[in-house]
Amino acid sequence: MTSYFIRRLLLVIPTFLGITLLVFAVTRVVPGGPIERAMNEALLAQTDSAQMIDMNSVAGAALSEDQLAELRAYYGFDKPWHESYVIWLGRVMQLDLGMSTRYTEPVWDIIKNRFPISIFYGITTLILTYAVCIPLGIAKALRHNSVFDNATSAVVFFGYALPGYVVAIALLTALASAWEWFPLGGFVSDNFDQLSTLDQAIDILYHATLPLIAYLAGSFAVMTFMVKNSLMDNLSSDYVRTAIAKGMPFKRAVFRHALRNSLIPVATSFGQLISVIISGSFLIEKIFNIDGFGLLGFESLVERDYPVVMGILVISSLLFLVGNILSDICVAIVDPRVKFGENGS
Amino acid sequence: MKLRPQLNPLTQRQLARFRSLKRGYWSAVILLITIVLSSGAELLVNSRALIVSYEGNWFFPTYGKYLPGSTFGLGYEYETNFRELKVFFERQPSNSNWVIMPLVPYNAFEVDLPASRYPPNAPSLSEKHYLGTDTTGRDVLARLVYGFRIAISFALILLICNYTIGVALGCAMGFWGGAFDLFFQRVIEVWSNVPFLYVIMIIASVIIPNFWTLMIVMVIFGWMSMTWYMRTSTYKEKTRAYVLSARALGASNARVIFSHILPNSISIIVTFVPFAIAGGITSLTALDYLGFGLPPPTPSWGELLSQGTSQLESPWLVTSVVGAMVAILLMVTYVGEAVREAFDPKKFTYYE
Numbered sequence: 001m002t003s004y005f006i007r008r009l010l011l012v013i014p015t016f017l018g019i020t021l022l023v024f025a026v027t028r029v030v031p032g033g034p035i036e037r038a039m040n041e042a043l044l045a046q047t048d049s050a051q052m053i054d055m056n057s058v059a060g061a062a063l064s065e066d067q068l069a070e071l072r073a074y075y076g077f078d079k080p081w082h083e084s085y086v087i088w089l090g091r092v093m094q095l096d097l098g099m100s101t102r103y104t105e106p107v108w109d110i111i112k113n114r115f116p117i118s119i120f121y122g123i124t125t126l127i128l129t130y131a132v133c134i135p136l137g138i139a140k141a142l143r144h145n146s147v148f149d150n151a152t153s154a155v156v157f158f159g160y161a162l163p164g165y166v167v168a169i170a171l172l173t174a175l176a177s178a179w180e181w182f183p184l185g186g187f188v189s190d191n192f193d194q195l196s197t198l199d200q201a202i203d204i205l206y207h208a209t210l211p212l213i214a215y216l217a218g219s220f221a222v223m224t225f226m227v228k229n230s231l232m233d234n235l236s237s238d239y240v241r242t243a244i245a246k247g248m249p250f251k252r253a254v255f256r257h258a259l260r261n262s263l264i265p266v267a268t269s270f271g272q273l274i275s276v277i278i279s280g281s282f283l284i285e286k287i288f289n290i291d292g293f294g295l296l297g298f299e300s301l302v303e304r305d306y307p308v309v310m311g312i313l314v315i316s317s318l319l320f321l322v323g324n325i326l327s328d329i330c331v332a333i334v335d336p337r338v339k340f341g342e343n344g345s
Numbered sequence: 346m347k348l349r350p351q352l353n354p355l356t357q358r359q360l361a362r363f364r365s366l367k368r369g370y371w372s373a374v375i376l377l378i379t380i381v382l383s384s385g386a387e388l389l390v391n392s393r394a395l396i397v398s399y400e401g402n403w404f405f406p407t408y409g410k411y412l413p414g415s416t417f418g419l420g421y422e423y424e425t426n427f428r429e430l431k432v433f434f435e436r437q438p439s440n441s442n443w444v445i446m447p448l449v450p451y452n453a454f455e456v457d458l459p460a461s462r463y464p465p466n467a468p469s470l471s472e473k474h475y476l477g478t479d480t481t482g483r484d485v486l487a488r489l490v491y492g493f494r495i496a497i498s499f500a501l502i503l504l505i506c507n508y509t510i511g512v513a514l515g516c517a518m519g520f521w522g523g524a525f526d527l528f529f530q531r532v533i534e535v536w537s538n539v540p541f542l543y544v545i546m547i548i549a550s551v552i553i554p555n556f557w558t559l560m561i562v563m564v565i566f567g568w569m570s571m572t573w574y575m576r577t578s579t580y581k582e583k584t585r586a587y588v589l590s591a592r593a594l595g596a597s598n599a600r601v602i603f604s605h606i607l608p609n610s611i612s613i614i615v616t617f618v619p620f621a622i623a624g625g626i627t628s629l630t631a632l633d634y635l636g637f638g639l640p641p642p643t644p645s646w647g648e649l650l651s652q653g654t655s656q657l658e659s660p661w662l663v664t665s666v667v668g669a670m671v672a673i674l675l676m677v678t679y680v681g682e683a684v685r686e687a688f689d690p691k692k693f694t695y696y697e
Contacts, residue, residue, distance in 0.1 A: 011534075018535030026547055162671060165634070169654055170667045177657035184657075190514040241477035283631060287654065298635075301546050309543070317538055 028081035137227025160221030168214035185289035369683020391473025451484035482553030541566035619681030
């Protein structure tokens, strides 16, 4: 099995190359990159007209050939895309993600600044998901088809059917705008630095409540039903019946025998959560104006800040790929029956 | 061949079971009615009249060429404003001319700017803006209805494209295996790790997509999941005894695939349909919301959402579109759950 995981780990390399190559190529092949942006800005400064301009024919006039060449060299557009990909990759190997074209700061510094916010949301979501879903799933399985089961199903199902961003918009409209119970967005208040530590914590929670609900709405359903269904499967299996027939109290049979086996599918999702910590949802971050990883990616995409886009891609895809493998390792650890790589799985 | 193919007993039982799951069944019925109604939305929500009776002649302006105002004795050559025509006719009780307008007498594009008020305007029964107007003065209900029609057709066509590719390729991968399978496994792994919303946004921010270009881009990044499910399913079915015996009887590859493996994988295909539709609607709406979807002035839910979130003081914008999304997505998901339950093989297998 070790060899299987080593093989999986080695396969991360071609996949990673494939992903970055593809996105890199897309950023190069499509027009409207940073050069066109700079040309347009130069042109707008000259003519002061805000009309849409045919970028290639007209805009060239605003900048001289020399300036253009200079710009191309600055953004690394002076070479064919495959050459610049190799150069870019070489830099990434040396842990250098390049400079942001928008902020003229190292990409890594920009990304690093967003980490605390994203990690805060990621970890809180993770803890809350497990803390709520596992007990809820157990309770629902034990009281299957009761009023409690059906009522919670209805609520959980609501979150499952709606995408997070719709939940976010609904919450924002109702609770933040109409009733003003919660702030309209942001991570902390403007006067955050002047608050005492306790108030700072309250302030963060106050701002985080609505986004957290939006994040959790979708993940609750999947996890809760996963726990519930697998526990119910196990409760009806022979070994639980045997245990009870031999005189074991029902509670003990549930928690000692059935529950252990039902948590195996939960472990499957564990590895993937490592990437959830980072990626977040840029829709939710945009709606609540949270300066996390997702919003950074979205903004840099809009602003054609391709080094930042690629930097985020590198980090998130590596985490995602490693997370997949971690998932499998988790499963192999908790379930000794699972043998990877021996029957072609 | 029989004229009317008899459904096999398993399918019959699955359908009966689906019908017995009331919530999912009625959601499916309502959804189908909504889709049918929206395909004839011009008859329900339109600025053109349904029927005009003018001096003994009947006109049906809904479909077809526009009728200039002079047709009805109005002094202009541009398209008749039927709402004004109706008022005009009603003011003359002596003549027998009349106009029947659709339920909502506005289309999704026209700007209705009442004097002395700036849009967005709150819902008003007397003006027949049942859900108010948006920031440019267009009727919200009309835009919701036409936006739904676009979203649902987008989701359905996307589904068909993704499924065609997914079923064909997945089946081939599972059936032939080997290097072909390995190659596409890697392709899928790379492809599904590409953050597709990113790429769509990069592309969409440049080419200003229309319905079909957006569709192509979405298909390019959306075919993988069905391919994967079909591959696994074909892989499993291929080793079952009935495939072996069909082979032993001399069945060709084509026969094994089309009359044995595919019918037995159908439940996988069907189970994912509702969720794929919900996914199609949500991703189109998300793209529109961010401004990378269909270009304005296409009526779209996402565009209404983004208007609503920037105009929180006009709550009818957000409320109506969120309400519509909640209703449609809940129903689609109910259908999905019911289909999943009805097709759950655990209920019907004779072995194991």
